[in-house]
Amino acid sequence: MTDIRAFEGPQEAGFGDYVQLLKPRVMSLVVFTALVGILVAPVSVHPVLAFVSILFIALGGGASGALNMWWDADIDAVMRRTKNRPVPSGRVQSGEALGIGMGLSGLSVLMLGLASNWLAAGLLAFTIFFYVVIYSMWLKRSTPQNIVIGGAAGAFPPMIGWACATGAVSVESLLMFALIFMWTPPHFWALALFMKDDYSNAGVPMLTVTHGRRSTRKHILVYTILLAPVALAAGFTSIGGPIYMAMAAVLNAMFLRGAWRIWKRDEAMAEADNYAVEKSVFRFSLYYLFLLFGAFLAEAALRPYGFGGW
Amino acid sequence: MALRPEHEIHTRRFGRNLGVGLTLGAFILIVFAMTVVKVTQGGILQAPAAQAGAEPAKGTTP
Structure with missing residues (x-):
């Protein structure tokens, strides 16, 4: 018998686990389409403000990804493709994912409003709401048309980018x-x-x-x-x-x-x-x-x- | 040899703290850069009267 025991508490997350929570691969598509939306618009935007706008659109997308992982941890744990995500694998606690998701959602909407305009910020807020509440909480588990309507959340970024530049739809x-x-x-x-x-x-x-x-x-x-x-x-x-x-x-x-x-x-x-x-x-x-x-x-x-x- | 060898959890915590620190630093730089651009562009510093073409209010000297 020995007095030395390993402490088996909840795992501590590394910084990379928090980055994974924001679904970086989805964010890359958001960055690209929002960038196109902002660059093809007929109004030119100051490069710094364009950069900040894209950054916070991407962060808003990431925040909705974190909230989706918080809500869907039970089904993510069952699917092969998603069982190694930070929440189902236990590297990030469920409450942490919720806190980070909510905090970054608020921050990204506020910063986008300050960097560009409040129409773009409103569209970003609606996108996060749509992805988390309409898609993740409501449609995903209730209808086979989940993908069709949920796809709208992924379709908003170029529209937000365009609204950043022109202030309109x-x-x-x-x-x-x-x-x-x-x-x-x-x-x-x-x-x-x-x-x-x-x-x-x-x-x-x-x-x-x-x-x-x-x-x-x-x-x-x-x-x-x-x-x-x-x-x-x-x-x-x-x-x-x-x-x-x-x-x-x-x-x-x-x-x-x-x-x-x-x-x-x-x-x-x-x-x-x-x-x-x-x-x-x-x-x-x-x-x-x-x-x-x-x-x-x-x-x-x-x-x-x-x-x-x- | 160090008296207390580093546990894996210490390196992970250091990595996390460094990441959060750098993120906060980047956020400060972003807010600063955004402020400089906004101030240079001018719009937000002008009083509403100046933007509207500046008619002095009654009872005030121009």
């Missing part, structure tokens, strides 16, 4: 919002098709679980068809131009072809090649969004030289 920012909103369902349903057991084990009513995989394949095709006119319509506004239109035509044709291939397959075919088509469409959908927003940026960058825009 316009057809351009609404179309950038609609582009991400319509892109989200086929993107996530392609993921749900090959992350087979995760959502059903956690009891989350994903379309694959409630309506079956045949219906999910049909939904991917329908939403990709609806996405195409939205992407092309954005090209006819002041942020579009020939580069964007060429890019949108090619990328939408490729996305439609991928969705068509997913629709044509059945489960036996998908299992035979380990969901190769579903995985490639999911990967492609990431490039799709990145390249379309990159094209908006290219149009804005080339405009002073007489190339971009119509």
Whole structure:
């Protein structure tokens, strides 16, 4: 027998665990789309204020991620993809996640209001509310359309960026919002098709679980068809131009072809090649969004030289 | 040899404290930079009367 014992209290979080709480990978998409929103707007913003605005839009997104992890810790613990997140793995206490999420939400909205304007701050506050209350607390566990409506939260950043520069909401920012909103369902349903057991084990009513995989394949095709006119319509506004239109035509044709291939397959075919088509469409959908927003940026960058825009 | 060897938890705490300290330092710099830009741009320092075109109120000397 010995008197030396190890103290087995709750684990202490490292700084990296708090960073993980803010979902840095999601934040990178928020930073990119908000940056595009601010840069393609017709009003120029002082670089310092643009930087501060983007930073606090990203922090607001991160804060909503922390609140989502606080609320969803029970289902995150069941799913393979999420069981190592800081709260379910015990590295960060549930109360800490709530405190950090609430504190950073308030701080990010306040600082965005001071750096740009209160419309942008209001939109950020609404985005956090929408993601945490409407999506995480309400829809995620109650309807298979969770992804469709929850996708709106991820669609707000370019609209907030545009509002930072112009102080208004316009057809351009609404179309950038609609582009991400319509892109989200086929993107996530392609993921749900090959992350087979995760959502059903956690009891989350994903379309694959409630309506079956045949219906999910049909939904991917329908939403990709609806996405195409939205992407092309954005090209006819002041942020579009020939580069964007060429890019949108090619990328939408490729996305439609991928969705068509997913629709044509059945489960036996998908299992035979380990969901190769579903995985490639999911990967492609990431490039799709990145390249379309990159094209908006290219149009804005080339405009002073007489190339971009119509 | 140190009398009390560092436990892993001490390095983790140091890392966390350093991270929080640097974050707070960065926040101060951001607020300072933002203030400088706002003040240089001028808008917030002007009184409402000056912004509106400055008609002196009745009973005051110009």
